[in-house]
Amino acid sequence: MFNKNKFVSTILVAAFAVTALAGCQAAPTVAKPETDRAGNAIKVPSKVEKIVSLNPAITQTLIDMGLKDKIVAIDEYSAEYKDSLSSDVQVYSLDTPDQESIISLKPDIMFTSGMLYVGGVNPYQTVSDAGICIADIPSSTSIAGIKDDIKFVGDCVGASAEAEKIVNDMTSKIEKITQIATNIKDEDKKTVAFLLSVPDDNYPTVYSVGKSTFIDEMITLIGAKNAFGDQDSWLALSEEAVINANPDIILHSVSYVPDADKALAARPGWDAIAAVKDGNIFYIDENASNRPNAHVVEAMEQMAEAIYPDYYAAVDKAA
Numbered sequence: 207m208f209n210k211n212k213f214v215s216t217i218l219v220a221a222f223a224v225t226a227l228a229g230c231q232a233a234p235t236v237a238k239p240e241t242d243r244a245g246n247a248i249k250v251p252s253k254v255e256k257i258v259s260l261n262p263a264i265t266q267t268l269i270d271m272g273l274k275d276k277i278v279a280i281d282e283y284s285a286e287y288k289d290s291l292s293s294d295v296q297v298y299s300l301d302t303p304d305q306e307s308i309i310s311l312k313p314d315i316m317f318t319s320g321m322l323y324v325g326g327v328n329p330y331q332t333v334s335d336a337g338i339c340i341a342d343i344p345s346s347t348s349i350a351g352i353k354d355d356i357k358f359v360g361d362c363v364g365a366s367a368e369a370e371k372i373v374n375d376m377t378s379k380i381e382k383i384t385q386i387a388t389n390i391k392d393e394d395k396k397t398v399a400f401l402l403s404v405p406d407d408n409y410p411t412v413y414s415v416g417k418s419t420f421i422d423e424m425i426t427l428i429g430a431k432n433a434f435g436d437q438d439s440w441l442a443l444s445e446e447a448v449i450n451a452n453p454d455i456i457l458h459s460v461s462y463v464p465d466a467d468k469a470l471a472a473r474p475g476w477d478a479i480a481a482v483k484d485g486n487i488f489y490i491d492e493n494a495s496n497r498p499n500a501h502v503v504e505a506m507e508q509m510a511e512a513i514y515p516d517y518y519a520a521v522d523k524a525a
Contacts, residue, residue, distance in 0.1 A: 236361050236366040238250040239341075239361050242342045243343040243344060243355060244342040246342060248339055248340070251339060253364070254314040254315050254363045254364055255276060256278045256312060257315055258277075258278060258279040258280075258315070259279070259284060259317045260280070260317065260318050260319065261281070261284075261319040262281065262284045263343075263497040264355075266284075266287065266493075267359055267372075268363070270368075271368040271369065273363060275292065277291055277292070278292070278295060279308060279313070280298070281299070283300060296311065305333050308333055309332070313338055314338075314339065315341055315362060315363070316341070317343060318341070319344065319345065320343065328340075343355055343359070348420055348423055352420060352499060352502060353373045353377075355498065356373055356499065357370070372500050379507070383427060383428060383507065383510055383518075386517055387427060394514070395429060396431070396455050397453045398425050398430045398432060398433060398509075399414060399432075399434065399448060399451060400457045400495075401413065401470070402414060402415070402460070406469075411443070412444070412445060413442055414441045416434045416436070418439050419440065420498060420502060428506065428514070429514065429517075430455070430514075445474075445475065448476070453480065454480050455486045455487075455488070456486065456487045457489075457512060457513075458488075459489070467489065488512035490508050
């Protein structure tokens with residue numbers, strides 16, 4: 207005899223079981239990269255538990271992904287993050303790391319920055335010969351490249367979802383800035399010089415940025431014009447070149463000189479520059495602006511507020 211209640215109960219139990227099973231299924235496994243960001247063939251272990259990061263931008267990225275407990279060694283420029291890492295994390299010289307010591311840590315992967323690779327020579331050959339995966343990530347020149355770096359790291363260490371979240375957050379914040387930039391009137395557009403050094407009498411060279419750099423891209427997205435955007439990449443300039451460019455705004459990331467704003471303004475002949483005349487010299491966080499990872503957006507926000515306080519402050523208050 208057909209029992210309606212029993213039939214319904216059976217269907218409900220089966221449906222619950224299917225739903226529960228679906229909920230317990232693991233997220234799709236993301237394939238491990240077969241080449242690093244420099245194009246070198248690599249073999250990433252299926253499971254990464256120990257990480258060496260000799261790349262400050264990537265060290266910060268790993269911490270952002272919640273992987274600080276897996277970092278067993280860093281370079282000296284990443285040492286500022288040491289307080290948030292394990293107490294026994296090792297710190298190595300970026301120029302001459304102790305490769306035997308690194309091998310003794312038995313890391314699953316080591317991230318490097320490409321700085322020491324010259325003429326195709328692998329400066330970490332001893333580590334490589336020990337069977338440790340070395341993933342090289344040269345400094346990216348664009349925001350898209352930085353996003354790809356983050357995704358690459360996430361795929362390597364099994365944190366693809368965390369990487370995607372970081373990238374999506376970057377994209378959202380940048381879109382907000384670029385939307386504001388569309389409101390900037392042509393007559394209000396500023397010319398900006400972004401300086402990486404303060405010249406002095408002994409070393410009068412000024413380091414700056416041209417096109418094909420993520421800093422140039424950020425200046426453009428904010429709605430401003432790079433004073434040296436007609437030149438390529440990272441630049442070494444004379445003081446005369448800066449004076450002749452006559453930027454409306456000077457941004458800099460110099461923390462090694464006390465009162466760098468004043469030091470720049472006091473340079474001979476710089477009093478003719480519009481930015482100096484109007485007191486428009488601003489410091490932008492050194493690490494946020496110079497390290498190619500998600501934190502460049504923080505630098506971009508600082509730059510936007512320094513260049514166009516009326517436009518960006520008004521929107522922030524409205525929000």
